[in-house]
Amino acid sequence: AQSVTQLDSQVPVFEEAPVELRCNYSSSVSVYLFWYVQYPNQGLQLLLKYLSGSTLVKGINGFEAEFNKSQTSFHLRKPSVHISDTAEYFCAVSSPNTGNQFYFGTGTSLTVIP
C-alpha cells in the first residue's frame, strides 16, 4: 500500500520569502508523484508531476519539486511567494502497479503574509 505524509499542516510565510512544503511517501513499488493546489471553494489544480526522468520538476506559477528516491520525498519549493499563493496544497502518489489509484496527503495550508 502507498501513503503520503505532509509534515506541516500550516505554513505562514512573508511575501517574497522562499517556501518549502514537505511531502514524504511510502511505497514498495515505483511511483508517480503530484502536487495540487486548491483555492477556497474550488477544485484541485495540478501544479506539477513526476512520472520519470529528471528528478527536478518545474511546474506552474514558479513552483518546482525534487524527487528524492533515497529519502522518499517530493518537497515543493518556490523562491519567492506572492499573496496569491495563499491556498491549500496537496501531495499525492499513485502507481501503475496498483491500479493508478491516487493517495493524497492531508494538505498544507500556505498563508502568505503581506
Next chain:
Amino acid sequence: GAVVSQHPSRVICKSGTSVKIECRSLDFQATTMFWYRQFPKKSLMLMATSNEGSKATYEQGVEKDKFLINHASLTLSTLTVTSAHPEDSSFYICSARMDGGTDTQYFGPGTRLTVL
C-alpha cells in the same frame, strides 16, 4: 485543455431528498472518473472509481446504494446522493483520467452539498 466541469456548484436540499451531481470532461474522453469527498480542512477521500459502461468500484465503507454512480458516456459521470441526510453535507469533487494520456487526474471545481 483537460477541463473538467461539475454541475451544480452548490446545492441545498431537504433531508430525505435525492441530489444528482454531474461531472463532465469537456475536451477529452475519460473512460475512468473518480469521485471524492472532502470534509472541512481535510484531505480528499476517494469514494469510488467510475468506469464507463460498467459498475463503479466503491471504496470500503462507502454505501453504494446511497451514492449511486452512473458513467453513461466517455465524457459524463453522475453521482446521486439518495435520501440525503445532514451528515451527507460535504464538498464533492470529481476527477477524470484522460484516455491515452498519462496517470494524471484532472479535477472538477467541486460541488458544495448542504442538506437541511
